[in-house]
Amino acid sequence: MIIGDRKSLTEILDMIKDCRSILITGCKGCVTVCNVGGLKEVQVLASSLKIARKKEGKSIAIEENLLERQCDPEYIAELADVVHRYDAVLSMACGVGPQFLAEAYPTQKFFPAINTKFFGGATGHGVWEERCAGCGSCVIHNYDGLCPVSRCSKSLMNGPCGGSANGLCEISKDVVCIWDRIVKKKMEQGRLADLLTVMPAKDWSTSRDGGPRKSIREELTQ
Amino acid sequence: MSENKSGSNLERVLRAGHFAFTGECGPPKGANVGHLKEKIAFLKGNVDAVNITDNQTAVVRMSSWAASAIAVQEGVEPNFQMVCRDRNRLAMMSDILGAYSLGARNMLCLSGDHQRFGNHPEAKNVYDIDSLQLIALAKKMRDEEQFMNGEAIDVAPRLFIGAACNPFADPFEFRVYRLAKKISAGADFIQTQCIYNMEKFRLFMKMAVDMGLTEKCFILAGVTPLKSVGMAQYMARQVPGMDVPPGLIDRLKGASKGKAAEEGIKIAIEQIEEFKEMKGVSGVHLMAIEWEHRVAEIAERAQMLPRPPI
């Protein structure tokens, strides 16, 4: 799923500094699962913003809302009646949310309350890790299920580089050297030979480098 | 390992069977050409080629191709370094053509330190291709006279292609295989990371010799004299992929007051003497970091002089 972190209250308060009323809309998709933009987080943000305003002796009207998904115009349409009642809308979805909202309601202001970070999964309660960079041409099968594109700091196709030490990446003791894992797994499985040929340069045109991407499935188009 | 692939002096020295000696010079943090020329002058005549680093440790400096061109002007053969961090394949190929056109005949292909360490950690990194793919690219440009996409090059860059090797990074068992990969990608010569753990390096070289790698490629052993106990401790603790055994630090500590630097030089000279005899080692790469002025003395005392004429 898509993983994000909530922006700081300072940054959000600055975005809405001129607003006397806002709508905060969460999303039941990825951001609910990663506890950053679901119902609870909408409530917490609303309360925090009200506290901030009351502290300044000012008030703010906040409506709390939760959409099924913000990456689908069908659900975005549910806000048609309320969206213009507020000075601005804070979206707690990933970066897709505020954009779909802005496309649907061009005269309203939409602010992101979330910093969208990566595609990943939960590795423990409250801990999420990156697993995919969305490069558009998956190579995981070459590396026994361990993706060097998203998990190597240098996205090396032929690692590990000279900075690998004790299973950790040179950039930080908190970062695993995925190439150390790849090599060890290949060795354990008796498949080291897989790593002895030079992997050719990757075609990044399927990645963001090829420009904004689109996926069309003819059998579904109407 | 017979025919010359480039017009490189380093290649000629190695192919003639001489024990090669290369130096290193970091371009200035600015356009201080005078200072660069001063550092290059210290190396002139004392080494076969000088590595011109490419934004080393991810700190912005004068471009390695420009500093390489200045070395050419000064009559010193550069070993033009290129990292994969800062350029995509287009910029890499154009810089290879540019550096070659300005007289570079050696090139060292590196991944590059992550920008997290440098002075612009906010930068976007590139890593379009990795160091092995860069080696293969330089070889393709030279031997097939083609760009990466297969288009013909009008006058191909004929470079002597180098790569780095860090026998002290993990996993150790894989390091010799990665060396083999670099050689199969097209590396003509290898310069290793600074060696302090001689025992581990001997083991590594034995593996390389046993695999026949030293028949296919020249290996230059990396030496960086330790200037002080502080530097040794810093290298041991802070520099990724560096293996400084405690015994070596103790030896520096044991030196009488003000004599640690001299002890560091002695250690380096002992290492060079051993490398001369070590099977599979074709030369030494001396990285005297900000100590260019001591290179002549080290070369002299290690009996590396005179260098074969260019």
Add this chain to the structure above:
Amino acid sequence: MDTFEPQIVAFCCKYCAYAAADLAGSMRLSYPPNVKIVQLPCTGRVDIFHLLKAIEDGADGVYVAGCLEGECHFLKGNLRARKKVEYVKRTLVELGIEPERVEMYNLSSAMGPRFAEIAREMTDRVRELGPSPVKAEAFA
């Protein structure tokens, strides 16, 4: 300011703090009337939102009182509550409000005197801090 009497909300676990409050009562121990108790089945039930809402609605101080660490009936409820209290403290810091207005306490059902002591301690602390800026200025 001499007459300032803080409003304090205490979220108390029924197995420990709430029972301790009962005990304090039967032992005829007095504690400040400023503290309003909300009974919880376990402090693990308390949400960040509840704590924030109390502040938002004018409480000068808020605390959560759960079982001694390692003694939770639901194993980790009190440990989770502590993390939520810490989150709220961080939020208050970001909003420029004293984080000491929110606290986590641990005690057992047998600790009637300790319950009274905590109530006094929190009341004194908040009285020292003065009225919550949320309340004071919102109604100014």
